[in-house]
Amino acid sequence: MNRNQVDFEVTGRLGNTVALIDVKNVPRLTLSSAAELRKDLLEDDTTNSLPVYFLIISQDKSFLWEPEQAGATDAEPAAAFSMSKVLREYLTDHELDRHLRGAELEIVVLQWLSDITRGRGPIPKELVKFAESLRGAEVHGGVRQ
Numbered sequence: 354m355n356r357n358q359v360d361f362e363v364t365g366r367l368g369n370t371v372a373l374i375d376v377k378n379v380p381r382l383t384l385s386s387a388a389e390l391r392k393d394l395l396e397d398d399t400t401n402s403l404p405v406y407f408l409i410i411s412q413d414k415s416f417l418w419e420p421e422q423a424g425a426t427d428a429e430p431a432a433a434f435s436m437s438k439v440l441r442e443y444l445t446d447h448e449l450d451r452h453l454r455g456a457e458l459e460i461v462v463l464q465w466l467s468d469i470t471r472g473r474g475p476i477p478k479e480l481v482k483f484a485e486s487l488r489g490a491e492v493h494g495g496v497r498q
Contacts, residue, residue, distance in 0.1 A: 358394055360459055361466060361494040363406075363487055371490050372406035372483070374466065378458045382411035384433060391418065392426045406483055410462055412436060412453050417483060432479035439465055442475045466492045 361374040377390060387409045404420040416430040440449060443461045453461075468474030469487045476484045 359494070361463065361492055363466065363470070363490045363492050365490050370403050370405050371486055372408060373403075374408045374410060374462065374494075376410050376455065376459050376462050378410075378412050378453060378455050380411075380413070380452060382409070382414050382416075384416065384430070387411075387416040387430065388427075391416075395426045406486065408483075410436065410458070412440065412458055417480065419482075434477040434479045438477060439475050463492060463494075 359373045359375045361372075361376075362370055363372040363374070365371045375390065375394065377387075379386070390409055391407060404423045406420060407418040407423070409416050413436060415434055415436055417432040417434075418428060419431040422428040422431065437449075440461060443464055444453075448457075465474050466487070469476065469484050470490045470492060472488055
């Protein structure tokens with residue numbers, strides 16, 4: 354997978370990649386469209402797929418693939434979850450009532466991932482293992498212009 358195509362890379366204390374996160378704030382992101390986005394990113398890989406968490410995030414729903422699924426382009430996500438609890442921690446009701454621009458959502462996701470690495474922030478029950486893997490890690494990437 355080309356790391357330059359995702360929005361965020363999370364690296365562990367030893368510099369190893371722990372997770373790749375792509376923010377795609379399309380309205381009503383579906384499982385099939387998230388799986389297709391992931392498949393496209395995996396097919397662009399010029400090296401072997403990394404055994405890392407892979408997360409596709411939209412304002413409404415997000416999908417997580419676990420490290421064991423890294424090489425399987427047709428794998429179903431290990432978890433699908435609503436982002437409402439997470440976003441409620443960082444945004445006002447007014448902001449939540451509208452569709453966010455991609456950069457706005459990326460800023461919130463960066464804050465959330467940074468909080469997770471420090472053992473804070475809201476953790477959907479589907480992401481407990483993922484959050485533990487990010488503890489003490491560093492988030493790289495950010496909003497593209």
